[in-house]
Amino acid sequence: MENGDKLVSIIVPVYNAGAYIEETIAMVRTQSYQNWELLLVDDCSSDDSRTKIQRCMEDAGGKVRLIAKSVNEGAARARNTGIAEAKGRYIAFLDADDVWMADKLARELAFMEKKQAAFVFTAYEFGDEKAKPTGKVVHVPETICYKQALSRTVIFTSTVLIDTRQTGKELILMPDVKSEDTAAWWRILRKFTGYGLDEVLTIYRRPPRSLSSNKVEAVRRIWNLYRREEKLPFLYSLYNLFFWALRATLRRL
Structure with missing residues (x-):
């Protein structure tokens, strides 16, 4: 590794990702910033994900690691294992x-160091099932706090970078709930300000699916986070849900 103090651990939960995993590994290997390790946590895939990962590891110089779970436990626990x-x-x-x-x-780490931030995220663009950019960009604010995050949907998991020297690891562990990443960001933002880099550095691939059912499920998940995890009062939960839903709708227009 170039510099252990600046090593970036990239955590990828893997479940039946054979269609994408070789492309994902190749993409990480061509990053301009090369001081990284790639942790691929396979959550008992039934396809050829593990075989493809093992093949890619052969000439990676130890920078690509496969962590093979023996029990399928979902994305939250896979990320926590990583x-x-x-x-x-x-x-x-x-x-x-x-x-x-x-x-x-490279861009995000430089931004983090400039802001001396513990938690940063970036803008991103929606892509189609082949990750071709669609022109729909989600911009991010310069900063975000816990109360603001309750009613906003701007933090996308694949854009997040965390400095564990400031946060520690326990704080960033994801709870075993639906929308576990959102719950984790809220917990972090209770203690640290989030900083947004408004540059598109990630493409969010969206395969065809039932948008109506996803929206209903998303509302149910966020409501459960408000009431069960955050213990927010009923009316305050409704207030946040209204603006969360409004912004989520505008984001996809």
Whole structure:
């Protein structure tokens, strides 16, 4: 590794990601910032994900690691396994089907150091099922606090970078609930300000699916987070849900 103090641990939960995983590994390997380790946490895939990962590891110089779980436990616990195994000071999350620009890590790490931030995220663009950019960009604010995050949907998991020297690892572990990433960001934002880099450095791949059913499920999940996890009062939950839904709708127009 170039500099252990600036090592970025990239955590990718893998479940039946054979269609994308080789592309994902190749994409990370071509990052302009090269001081990274890639932790691929396979959550008992039934396809050829593990075989493809093992093939890609052969000439990776030990920078690509496969963590093979024996029990399928979902994305939250897969990410937590990666966090526990991470050797880097910095942790970045990446979903197996999303795409990073070549200078994503370099630009975001420089931004984090400039702001002396513990938690940063970036703008992103929606892509189609082939990750071709659609022109729909989600811009991000310069800063965000806990109360603001309750009613906003701007933090996308594959754009997040965390400095564990400031946060520690326990704070960033994801709870075993639906929308676990959102719950984790809220917990972090209770203690740290989030900083947004308004540059598109990630493509969010969206395969065809039933948008109406996803929207209903998303509302149910966020409501449960308000009431069960955050213990927010009923009316305050309604207030946040209204603006959360409004912004989520505008984001997709």
